[in-house]
Amino acid sequence: MNDALDVAVRLLLVFAAFLVLPLVVGQTEHKVMAHMQGRLGPMYAGGFHGWAQLVADGVKFAQKEDVVPKDADRRVFQLAPAVALLPYLLVLVAIPVGPGDGAVGALVDAGIFFVLAVMGVGVLGSLMAGWASANKFSLLGGLRTAAQLLAYELPMLLAAASVAMAAGTVSLTGVLDAFAWWWVPWQIVGALVFFVAGLAELQRPPFDMPVADSEIIFGAYTEYTGLRFALFLLAEYAGIVVLCGLTTVLFLGGWHGPWGADGLGWLWTLLKTAVLAFVVIWLRVSYPRLREDQLQKLAWTTLVPLALAQIALTGIVKVAIS
Amino acid sequence: MSPNIPGSGLAKGLAVTLRTMTRRSVTAQYPDAQPELPPRSRGVIALFEENCTVCMLCARECPDWCIYIDSHKETVPAAAPGGRERSRNVLDRFAIDFSLCMYCGICIEVCPFDALFWSPEFEYAETDIQELTHERDKLREWMWTVPEPPALDPAAEEPKEIAAARKAAEKAAAQAAAARQQEGPQ
Numbered sequence: 129m130n131d132a133l134d135v136a137v138r139l140l141l142v143f144a145a146f147l148v149l150p151l152v153v154g155q156t157e158h159k160v161m162a163h164m165q166g167r168l169g170p171m172y173a174g175g176f177h178g179w180a181q182l183v184a185d186g187v188k189f190a191q192k193e194d195v196v197p198k199d200a201d202r203r204v205f206q207l208a209p210a211v212a213l214l215p216y217l218l219v220l221v222a223i224p225v226g227p228g229d230g231a232v233g234a235l236v237d238a239g240i241f242f243v244l245a246v247m248g249v250g251v252l253g254s255l256m257a258g259w260a261s262a263n264k265f266s267l268l269g270g271l272r273t274a275a276q277l278l279a280y281e282l283p284m285l286l287a288a289a290s291v292a293m294a295a296g297t298v299s300l301t302g303v304l305d306a307f308a309w310w311w312v313p314w315q316i317v318g319a320l321v322f323f324v325a326g327l328a329e330l331q332r333p334p335f336d337m338p339v340a341d342s343e344i345i346f347g348a349y350t351e352y353t354g355l356r357f358a359l360f361l362l363a364e365y366a367g368i369v370v371l372c373g374l375t376t377v378l379f380l381g382g383w384h385g386p387w388g389a390d391g392l393g394w395l396w397t398l399l400k401t402a403v404l405a406f407v408v409i410w411l412r413v414s415y416p417r418l419r420e421d422q423l424q425k426l427a428w429t430t431l432v433p434l435a436l437a438q439i440a441l442t443g444i445v446k447v448a449i450s
Numbered sequence: 451m452s453p454n455i456p457g458s459g460l461a462k463g464l465a466v467t468l469r470t471m472t473r474r475s476v477t478a479q480y481p482d483a484q485p486e487l488p489p490r491s492r493g494v495i496a497l498f499e500e501n502c503t504v505c506m507l508c509a510r511e512c513p514d515w516c517i518y519i520d521s522h523k524e525t526v527p528a529a530a531p532g533g534r535e536r537s538r539n540v541l542d543r544f545a546i547d548f549s550l551c552m553y554c555g556i557c558i559e560v561c562p563f564d565a566l567f568w569s570p571e572f573e574y575a576e577t578d579i580q581e582l583t584h585e586r587d588k589l590r591e592w593m594w595t596v597p598e599p600p601a602l603d604p605a606a607e608e609p610k611e612i613a614a615a616r617k618a619a620e621k622a623a624a625q626a627a628a629a630r631q632q633e634g635p636q
Contacts, residue, residue, distance in 0.1 A: 160471065162475075163470070163471045163475060164467040164468070164470050164471045165467075165470065166470055166473070166475050166476060166477075167475055167477055168475050168477045168479070171479065410464060410467060410468070411464075413467045414460075414463040414464050414466070414467045415460070415463060
């Protein structure tokens with residue numbers, strides 16, 4: 129009974145974080161992007177600096193008609209948003225926020241494997257949407273998504289593998305237990321590769337070729353309306369939270385802080401995640417979209433060699449210190 | 451700083467956006483804060499009815515014929531005994547259809563009696579297009595929103611009216627002085 133209650137409370141907390149954090153990131157994006165462009169952003173919804181803008185957006189989305197195109201593959205079309213969103217919820221369950229076994233939704237021994245595999249499933253949602261929409265723009269977007277997934281999954285996995293090598297474990301809590309401050313400079317290249325590849329996998333600007341609105345409307349999501357469209361958008365922001373959380377856990381030491389982690393570990397995790405989320409927004413505002421060939425070139429000629437070099441460095445240092 | 455350092459352009463881009471974020475935004479929150487529009491802003495056309503002589507020049511010059519004028523003649527009794535009766539135009543209707551008006555300002559340019567002015571007032575949107583035809587009372591009310599024209603540049607030529615008045619005054623003064631001189635010796 130007690131166990132069941134414990135599990136329920138944990139899942140409830142993870143679910144609450146899953147609902148709240150993406151919205152916080154979204155609202156931050158509204159405001160940060162606006163100010164970086166010399167604007168104010170939303171100012172009316174909710175009264176104080178438009179804090180309720182996303183709530184208002186949600187209400188608007190819920191009111192809209194749910195349209196499925198006539199020639200679309202109905203089932204797949206309707207299922208795609210869930211496939212895009214749910215994996216991030218599953219990943220969030222496995223991310224440890226504080227020291228010890230108590231501060232994680234569910235302990236997964238092969239945490240890194242689990243997390244990366246499930247995150248890969250999230251991209252499937254876009255592929256399904258692109259294929260099932262019976263629309264040429266959606267199809268093009270889906271194909272671009274597929275190309276991007278193929279190109280960026282490899283450097284992401286290699287960068288994560290470097291951390292697993294360094295820690296000697298594939299468990300996320302194990303990685304954090306083995307962490308020491310000098311890992312940050314040691315793994316910095318891997319961290320950059322992981323973060324950039326993760327951004328590309330989320331199709332965030334400047335890697336938003338699959339949804340390039342000036343070329344292919346909105347890529348795989350062109351035919352979506354109302355709540356299903358909102359779910360895709362939510363998936364993007366949930367993806368930001370998950371990517372930043374994972375980068376924090378794998379490369380920035382998660383709950384480790386300069387003044388110890390006595391009870392404030394989760395705060396460090398949240399703080400680091402928030403800073404990374406800010407960087408994600410910052411990059412979106414600062415850089416123009418990469419062309420398709422530039423995307424592929426960046427992945428295959430820059431990120432993959434860098435990730436391999438990081439693995440070599442990790443191996444050398446690991447042998448030297450053991 | 452050499453532009454050849456790889457990534458320096460990327461860093462510069464990030465610096466620009468970050469610097470912009472720390473600056474105060476210049477956004478004016480319009481319905482809460484009214485904009486300060488300069489004189490002669492093309493907001494709406496105001497009618498200074500008292501100056502209008504119903505010469506119809508504005509209505510005739512209007513490219514899309516959006517000015518409607520009705521008038522009738524009245525006879526004014528002779529000012530001096532034995533004089534002639536004069537007839538004069540009286541304005542009955544002056545309306546501008548702002549759904550047709552293209553804000554070219556030709557009517558204002560062409561008015562010989564300074565009866566039409568640009569007003570910066572712009573908040574007269576309507577939900578029915580027919581309500582955009584504004585009659586003389588409304589146009590006269592807008593006259594109160596016309597700001598005074600900006601001052602002349604420091605070294606500018608003086609306005610024609612003032613120059614003419616000054617010349618007339620000087621001439622009169624000179625004549626008076628000449629008349630006094632002629633009287634003086636006697």
